[in-house]
Amino acid sequence: MELRVHLKVCEGCGCLWYRAQTQDSVYCRGCEDRLKEFPSPESRKRRGRPVRRPLDHVWAVVEAMGGAE
Secondary structure (H helix, E strand, O other): OOOOEEEEEOOOOOOEEEEEOOOOOOOOHHHHHHHOOOOOOOOOOOOOOOOOOOHHHHHHHHHHOOOOO
């Protein structure tokens, strides 16, 4: 049985490790275990400004109440 490996540098801690050629990870096992505790990017709350309500909806409410004076 033949196993092909690459010598890689971990992007988390900088250590050298062997990665199987079929594996896609960029972190060593120690860093992968530590990073599992963090939330995935998809599950995090979206950052930035909250979505603004469109003005046409606001004006429709004003008109329904009797209009702006």
